[in-house]
Amino acid sequence: MALLEIQDLHARVEGHEILKGLNLTINAGEVHSIMGPNGSGKSTLAAVLARRETYEVTRGRVLFNGKDLLEMKPEDAACEGVFLAFQYPVEIPGIGNAYFVRSAMNAIRKFHGQDELDAMDFLPLYKERMKILEMDDKLVNRSVNEGFSGGEKKRNEILQMAMLEPKLAILDETDSGLDIDALRIVAKGVNAMRGPDRAFLVITHYQRLLDYITPDFVHVLVDGKIVRSGGPELALELEDKGYGPSEADVPQALPA
Amino acid sequence: MSTTANNTENENATATGKLGTYLEAYGELIAERQERDPVWLRQLREDAWRRFYANGFPTTHDEDWRFTNLAALAKTSFQRAVKGSGTVTAEQIEGFRVLGAGCRLVFVNGHFAPELSDVCDLPNTLEICSLERGIAKAMEGSASNGSAPVGCAPEGIEQHLGRYADLRRDVFTALNTALWDDGAYLRIHRGAVIERPIHLLYVSAGAGAAIMTHPRTLIVAEPTSHSAVIEDYVSIGDETAFSNAVTELVAGQDAVVSHFLVERENLAAFNVSTLRLELARGTNVSSHSILLGGGLVRNNVHPVLNGEGAECLINGLFVGAGRQHLDNYMLVEHAQPLCSSRQFYNGILDDRARGVFHGRIVVHKDAQKTDAKQTNRNLLLSDDARIDTKPQLEIYADDVKCTHGATIGQIEEEQLFYLRSRGIEETSARNLLLYAFAAECLDRMPESPAREFVAELIRVRLTDLAQNHQVAVLAAPVEEETQHWEEVR
Numbered sequence: 001m002a003l004l005e006i007q008d009l010h011a012r013v014e015g016h017e018i019l020k021g022l023n024l025t026i027n028a029g030e031v032h033s034i035m036g037p038n039g040s041g042k043s044t045l046a047a048v049l050a051r052r053e054t055y056e057v058t059r060g061r062v063l064f065n066g067k068d069l070l071e072m073k074p075e076d077a078a079c080e081g082v083f084l085a086f087q088y089p090v091e092i093p094g095i096g097n098a099y100f101v102r103s104a105m106n107a108i109r110k111f112h113g114q115d116e117l118d119a120m121d122f123l124p125l126y127k128e129r130m131k132i133l134e135m136d137d138k139l140v141n142r143s144v145n146e147g148f149s150g151g152e153k154k155r156n157e158i159l160q161m162a163m164l165e166p167k168l169a170i171l172d173e174t175d176s177g178l179d180i181d182a183l184r185i186v187a188k189g190v191n192a193m194r195g196p197d198r199a200f201l202v203i204t205h206y207q208r209l210l211d212y213i214t215p216d217f218v219h220v221l222v223d224g225k226i227v228r229s230g231g232p233e234l235a236l237e238l239e240d241k242g243y244g245p246s247e248a249d250v251p252q253a254l255p256a
Numbered sequence: 257m258s259t260t261a262n263n264t265e266n267e268n269a270t271a272t273g274k275l276g277t278y279l280e281a282y283g284e285l286i287a288e289r290q291e292r293d294p295v296w297l298r299q300l301r302e303d304a305w306r307r308f309y310a311n312g313f314p315t316t317h318d319e320d321w322r323f324t325n326l327a328a329l330a331k332t333s334f335q336r337a338v339k340g341s342g343t344v345t346a347e348q349i350e351g352f353r354v355l356g357a358g359c360r361l362v363f364v365n366g367h368f369a370p371e372l373s374d375v376c377d378l379p380n381t382l383e384i385c386s387l388e389r390g391i392a393k394a395m396e397g398s399a400s401n402g403s404a405p406v407g408c409a410p411e412g413i414e415q416h417l418g419r420y421a422d423l424r425r426d427v428f429t430a431l432n433t434a435l436w437d438d439g440a441y442l443r444i445h446r447g448a449v450i451e452r453p454i455h456l457l458y459v460s461a462g463a464g465a466a467i468m469t470h471p472r473t474l475i476v477a478e479p480t481s482h483s484a485v486i487e488d489y490v491s492i493g494d495e496t497a498f499s500n501a502v503t504e505l506v507a508g509q510d511a512v513v514s515h516f517l518v519e520r521e522n523l524a525a526f527n528v529s530t531l532r533l534e535l536a537r538g539t540n541v542s543s544h545s546i547l548l549g550g551g552l553v554r555n556n557v558h559p560v561l562n563g564e565g566a567e568c569l570i571n572g573l574f575v576g577a578g579r580q581h582l583d584n585y586m587l588v589e590h591a592q593p594l595c596s597s598r599q600f601y602n603g604i605l606d607d608r609a610r611g612v613f614h615g616r617i618v619v620h621k622d623a624q625k626t627d628a629k630q631t632n633r634n635l636l637l638s639d640d641a642r643i644d645t646k647p648q649l650e651i652y653a654d655d656v657k658c659t660h661g662a663t664i665g666q667i668e669e670e671q672l673f674y675l676r677s678r679g680i681e682e683t684s685a686r687n688l689l690l691y692a693f694a695a696e697c698l699d700r701m702p703e704s705p706a707r708e709f710v711a712e713l714i715r716v717r718l719t720d721l722a723q724n725h726q727v728a729v730l731a732a733p734v735e736e737e738t739q740h741w742e743e744v745r
């Protein structure tokens with residue numbers, strides 16, 4: 001059984017149809033990358049999978065681990081193992097970073113009938129993973145993302161992912177705004193989590209990230225649909241030639 | 257013509273009719289206190305009574321009461337609670353205890369309840385007693401010409417009581433001054449550092465009729481002393497009551513004082529609290545108002561910065577649901593140069609609750625280099641909730657810095673989604689966001705048992721609110737209110 005199975009997904013935002021019949025299957029252990037022009041619907045797909053209520057699904061079916069994902073609330077999807085690293089992580093003044101992650105972990109543990117972690121169990125683990133991501137200790141008690149630099153916000157998303165250990169991690173342009181060192185660190189964090197039980201959906205515009213996180217499949221999303229799929233080499237080709245249809249797909253102009 | 261005359265007569269008749277129960281209460285009280293009140297106090301009461309009786313309760317035509325309609329208060333006939341009305345046991349008030357408090361005075365329906373109070377372990381640098389006892393002792397003292405009794409040296413009472421709270425400006429202060437039965441008297445000696453907060457618990461306990469109390473508190477913080485006082489209003493049972501409290505807090509040079517007002521009465525309660533702060537040179541005084549309960553609440557905070565370099569923090573949180581009406585009226589007077597005042601009020605309103613923040617700053621002629629700041633932030637959780645916020649500046653000096661800002665917003669869908677996307681269930685997520693907003697107010701309090709105490713009250717209140725609130729929120733950006741200072745000349 002596939003981990004994620006999307007069939008003929010249509011979704012709209014504020015009355016505009018953005019996803020127009022999207023199909024995608026992801027198996028556990030795989031890394032998929034989605035590329036595509038601005039506004040093509042990549043973040044919309046991510047939001048629908050994370051069950052954001054302002055995105056309305058009008059048609060189609062999504063199964064996650066055999067369960068109907070579209071029936072789930074955001075918190076249920078998260079507890080089932082869906083994680084979204086946001087393109088634009090929101091700042092939440094007044095809620096401590098570590099406190100937030102511990103609350104999230106405990107919510108998920110509770111869902112699975114596990115005991116809650118207290119601060120003593122949690123903190124060493126949290127700090128250890130922070131160290132891997134080369135994050136400053138002082139971010140522990142700062143409010144969630146408040147006053148974080150762009151790079152710190154993105155690393156904070158990966159840190160949360162590392163703590164929550166999802167089955168499917170969707171990374172929405174986690175690479176944008178990162179300098180090359182930060183990119184390497186983030187990729188290291190992601191690669192450390194690759195494994196047979198976990199899948200990744202990596203949304204990006206750049207081959208740069210895929211040099212570090214090698215995908216098994218690359219898909220091109222244009223105007224709400226996947227128009228092409230291929231292996232890692234497709235990303236290189238896209239970087240070279242843009243998102244237009246491949247030459248093979250374009251009818252050859254007739255010789256004069 | 258005759259009809260008009262009749263109408264006028266009728267109106268007058270009903271107006272005095274409405275004040276009739278107050279007149280009765282006043283007559284009763286004066287008769288009771290014939291022997292007990294010293295002459296100066298009798299005069300003060302009489303003057304206050306005249307003020308109140310001549311004016312009656314304000315209407316919404318009065319600019320200071322524009323957003324708060326007192327009709328329901330005015331038409332209820334409240335009885336003065338006689339001593340011993342409403343029996344309260346120690347168990348009943350056990351739940352109101354403040355952990356870590358140094359001592360506690362308990363008042364039941366406006367009367368001191370020594371058997372419920374707890375004043376052991378007092379440092380000898382702190383005098384605390386009921387105001388009535390203090391005055392009684394002062395009377396004995398002057399009669400026998402002996403020294404003041406142990407526990408309370410009440411010579412400060414005459415010097416300070418009624419000197420600051422302005423009964424000419426405010427009829428509720430006048431009413432309180434005329435009708436108070438009892439309250440607390442505190443004197444913190446020069447240089448004393450009182451580590452643990454002093455808890456003043458004012459309990460309204462149903463006595464079979466709508467009762468009124470007029471608690472009066474006098475706090476004299478002598479120079480360079482440090483102290484914290486919690487004034488706490490609670491009710492037992494769900495009967496309606498009217499608490500009209502006045503507190504005068506006098507801070508001597510370089511004194512540091514924190515005052516906490518906690519309003520957690522039942523939803524049928526009317527509560528008018530007036531806190532008058534007098535700040536001498538170099539003082540650092542903070543007022544923290546936590547309004548969680550009460551049906552109709554008016555919270556008046558009136559600091560006068562009356563010595564160079566005085567600093568005043570006016571911090572507050574009001575949380576309303578149902579049909580609660582929570583009105584905050586700030587009057588910050590800068591009377592001397594180089595003082596700074598900071599007003600921060602956060603409001604959370606759900607259902608049909610209504611909040612008011614009226615922040616008035618007066619900078620007197622001599623108060624050069626005044627630095628005054630005012631911020632009011634509000635979260636509205638329902639379409640029917642409402643906040644009226646009104647900044648007002650009255651300025652007679654030329655070298656001053658005054659800023660103000662007000663925001664009105666809703667819980668942000670983006671933040672709520674972020675929390676939920678990590679597995680946190682909607683109610684908890686909402687609760688976390690509410691608490692984060694309220695925590696801005698807690699962060700402005702020094703770490704202390706008083707802060708722990710109010711933090712817990714807030715946590716419980718917000719959990720209730722998050723649970724009751726099942727209406728879906730729509731994406732709603734925080735809108736900056738473009739309200740300008742109203743200039744008063």
Ligand SMILES: Nc1ncnc2c1ncn2[C@@H]1O[C@H](COP(=O)(O)OP(=O)(O)OP(=O)(O)O)[C@@H](O)[C@H]1O
Pocket residue numbers: 013014016018036037038039040041042043044045087
């Ligand atoms: N909340 C919203 N309200 C209105 N329109 C929206 C909203 N979210 C997305 N859209 C619109 O939907 C379309 C797809 O947006 P989406 O964010 O999914 O694109 P994207 O592929 O992630 O683009 P980018 O590469 O720029 O991140 C865009 O035209 C965008 O303007």
Ligand SMILES: [Mg+2]
Pocket residue numbers: 042043044087172173
């Ligand atoms: Mg996007």
